[in-house]
Amino acid sequence: MRRITSEAELRELVGEPLPQALAKERTRLHELDRQWLAASPFCLIATSGADGSCDVSPKGDPPGFTLVLDDTTIAIPERPGNRRVDGLRNVLANPHVGLVHLVPGRGDTLRINGRAHLVRDAPFFDRMVVRGHRPVLALVVEVEQVFHHCSKAFLRSRLWEEEAWTPDAVPSRAVHARTLERPDEALEDLERYYGPDYAAGLYRAR
Template sequence: MTRIVEKVQGSTGERRLQQAHGTAGRAQRFYDQQMLDHLNERMTAFVGRQEMMFVATSDADGECDNTFRAGPAGFVQVLDATHLTWPEYRGNGVMASLGNITENGHVGLLFVDFVSDVIGLHVNGRASVVEDEVARAAYPELPVDPVPGRRAERWVLVEVQEAYIHCAKHIPRMAKAARKREWGTDDVRRKGGDFFGAAADAAARAASPADAARPTRLRRWLRRLTPGRRVGSAADTR
């Protein structure tokens, strides 16, 4: 039997805008018909087919981060109807998402199938970071990946609070192409090098600190909107 979320859905901001723009009835139908507080069988099967997902987190102050996770099909493991987990592989050492989770457990996951089903699935919930040996003690069935670069260092465990569809109408259909992926590599070129020129920009700023510190017109405008906030600081560019 399908369980529908019983609590009042939507944030205060959502509800306020729905009332202001006359969409409250349409939104309520979506909440009632599409939003669950668990993963049903079709959602579970869908997650098991995915090779990627997007992960949204924020720290205790609400500073946001959105990142991409990938692995072999089924790298995100559905443990039961209200819990899922995924492995964290060796990365660049920044641990932005995991750091946020340790401060603020709320996460928003988005799975999108661009190839076969051309549909998306949102999963929102509360996350915690668990070391690999602890996770395996609790869930011995967790797989051990044969590829060294995909060996889990730790796992993110999520308690599902909301699960709902992302409609298909604007999702492009893409063709999957074979590509050798260098899991766990530290080779700068294979990781993308300085594709966006960030290292070059940083070097230029270091060479001319006076020019880098000069406020731009946009920064001055933002400071007027948000007095007291250090616009342009590292926190604003994460």
């Protein structure tokens, strides 16, 4: 492998960014950003710990789950999960976060970078109730950089083209769990756990 060890070497290979790619950065949400967040049911949150270790966590809920509190502040509810809270622990040590919000079927994405903190209660939590579940905490992000990203990665991967989907190309989640995580449990029990019962318990602590 021939490693790249400097920005000069990197620029020699990929070139300089176009002026419009640099100029599109903003520090406040536009009305179009608000519309995007209102339509987005899914985002990825990147965090980094004090030691530099990184994590990317997916978050999903009905469209509009990311609340816009004002032009420079958004809030994302925390739902029941595996309780690892890797990203949330990172935020306690290092507030810098990066978010990518998706709208199904769209190749472009909304990217938001900023500083985050954890909130255990606030009046806006009442607006985050889904199926009777009121979050016990939320991630509040102070926007420092926001821009829309082009669709090339989605076009290259054919991510939204149903004819390109191959969900059976890899073993089921239950097989992964039994092989890598829960070898003492029967496969049929895990298939049942990750089947319809799993979807029914999305807003219950597990």
